[in-house]
Amino acid sequence: MTRKEWADFLVPNIKYDREYYEKKYPKRDLSEGAMVVRVAPSPTGFVHFGTIFQGVMVQNLAKNSDGIFYIRIEDTDQKREIENGVEQIIEAFQFFGIDYDEGMISENEEKGNYGPYIQSKRREIYCAYVKDLIEKDLAYPSFTTPEELERLRHEQEIRKGRMGYYGHYAKDRNLSIEEAFEKIKNGEKYVIRFKSPGNFENKIAFQDLVKGKVMMPENDIDHIILKGDGLPTYHFAHVIDDHLMHTTHVVRGDEWLSSLPVHVQMFEALGFEVPKYAHPSPIMKEEDGKRRKISKRKDPEADIREFKKIGIPVEAMKQYLMTLVNSNYEEWYEKNPDKELDDFKVTFKKMNISGSLFDMEKIINLSKNFLAKITAEEFYNRLLLWSEEFDSEFHELLINHKKESISILNIERDEEKPRKDYSSYSNVYPAIWYMYDEKFNVPLENYEFDKIKEKSEISKILTVYLTKYYDEKDSQDEWFGKMKVMCDELGYASNMKDYKQNPDNYKGNIADISTVIRVALTSKKQTPNLFDILKILGAQKIEERFSKLI
Ligand code: GLU
Secondary structure (H helix, E strand, O other), rough: OOHHHHHHHOOOOOOOOHOOOOOOOOOOOOOOOOEEEOOOOOOOOEEEEEHHHHHHHHHHHHHOOOOOOEEEEOOOOOOOOOOHHHHHHHHHHHOOOOOOOOOOOOOOOEEEEOOOHHHHHHHHHHHHHHHHHHHHEEEEEOOOOHHHHHHHHHHHHHHOOOOOEHHHHOOOOOHHHHHHHHHOOOHOOEEEEOOOOOOOOOOEEEEEEEEEEEEEEEEOOOEEOOOOOEOOHHHHHHHHHHOOOOOOOEEEOHHHHHHHHHHHHHHHOOOOOOOOEOOOOEEEEEOOOOEEOOOOOHHHHOHHHEEEEOOOOOHHHHHHHHHHOOOOHHHHHHHHHOOHHHOOOOOOOOOOOOOOOOOOHHHHHHHHHHHHHHHHHHHHHHHHHHHHHHHHHHHHHHHHHHHHHHHHHOOOOOOOOOOOOOOOOHHHHHHHHHHHHHHHOHHHHHOOOOOOOOOHHHHHHHHHHHHOOOOOOOOOHHHHHHHHHHHHHHHHEHHHHHHHHHHHHOOOOOHHHHHHHHHHHHOOOOOOOOHHHHHHHHHHHHHHHHOOOO
C-alpha cells in the first residue's frame, strides 16, 4: 500500500484536499500592521470573566490597528458541552457591547468569510490536513488504549520521568502500514497522532509578546491530533484554524504557554507561517495570603452573569477590565475623562506579567462614578431595563411613578461634583424606597430618631415647622433661612460654631432639628439632600407623614 492509499484508507470520503482550503481562505486584504485577533471560548459552562477580559483586550487591538476581531467557538470537547452554551457566549458579548467582525451571531448563523466559526462544523477541514500529514509520514494511527495509557502514566510517575507519549513509549510510531492495517482489520480502535520531529534535548527560544523571551525544550511528544470521535484536539484545531483564519496574534490564557513548542512545531510541520503569540496572565484572587487564578468553581464573580444581576453598568465593568488589561489605562483615563474606551490604545508592553488581582471595591467605585455622571433620565431608563429582569416590584414603582423617580434620581446630580449615592442598579431601591408612598408604612419603632427622641419634642418640632415655617414655594436658601429662625424660636442653635462654644445654652442644634424632619419623612437618618426630599414629596405627603407622629 502506498502512503497515499494509506491516507485515503484512514481518512476516507473527504471531498476536498488541503489545496482547496488554502485557496478558499486566502490571505486577508488588510493594511500593514492590521491585527487579526480572536477569542476562542468553549461552550462548556457559564461565560467566564476571563473571556470578557480577553474580549475587551483584543477588540481594542483590532480596532486600533484597523484589523479584524472574530469569535471562534471551540466545541471539540462534546462531553463537557452544556445546553445553550453557544447562545450564552453570544449573549454575553452582546450584553457587554463587544462587537466582533466575524463569528456566530446565533446558534445557526454566522458572519464572515473565514468560517465555519464553530469547530464541530469544521471536521472536513481538519481531516484534509490530517490526511496530508499522514501522506507525509507526519501522522499515524495509534492503537494504545486508555488503559494502556494509564499504565504508561503510572510507570513514568514511578520512574519520575517525563510524562507523555514519546520516544520508546510511543510504541505505535514505528508500526508499518501493513501492521497497522492488520490491527484496523481486526477491529482495533485508534486515534491519529502527530509524529513529532522534535528532540527534547534541544532548547529553543520563543518570543512571547507579554512574557518576553522564553526558553523551552523542543517538543518530542506525539500528541493526539484527531480523536476517536473524529474531532481534533485543541492543539491541532488551534493550528489549523488560526492558520486558515489568518490570525496574526494569538492572544490567549497563559496556561497555554507551555504548549507553545507543540504548536510552533505543528505550524512548521504543516508548512504554515507561525503567528505571533501573547499570553497575558489571568485575573487572580488572593486567598489566605496566597494568589490563585480566579476560578469558575470557587468564585461567584467569575460568572459574568453575577455582575448583571448586581447591576454594575457594562461601561464601568469594561473600564475595570481595561485597568486590568493595561497598567497605564487609569492614568490615561484621568487625563482623558471624556474619551471613549476605544480611544485608549492597548499595548502588549503594558500587560501585567504576573496577573492582576481582582478588586471588587474598584469595580464598585468605577460604577459609582459612572452612575453619578449619567443624566437622571438615562439612569431611569437603565433601571427600568434592569428591574424588568431582576426586581419586578421596583419595576412597577418605576413605571407608575416615572416623573417622581426621575426627580429622586436627580437629587444633587446636576452639579459640578454630583453625589455618588448609587453603586449599582440593585442598590438604588434600598436607598430610595421610602419615597414611594405605597412602600412607606414603617412601624414607629423603626424610625431612626437620633438625638431628639422624646415624642413630645418631636411632635412640637414637626407642628411648629409645618404651621409656621414650611412653604412649598421656598427656594433652598429661603428654606434654610427659615430653619434657622425656627431653631432660635425653639431653643436650638442655628449656628454650629455658637453651639460648639456653648453647648449648654441650647437644647441642641440645627442638625438635630433637620434629623427630626428627615426621619419623620423617610424613617431614615441618612438620605440625600433634605430640601430635595421635601420638594419631591410636596405639601400633602409631608403633612400625611408628619401627622403619623404628631
Ligand atoms: N478554547 C480554548 C480555551 O478556552 C481557547 C484557547 C485559545 O484562545 O486558543 O482555553
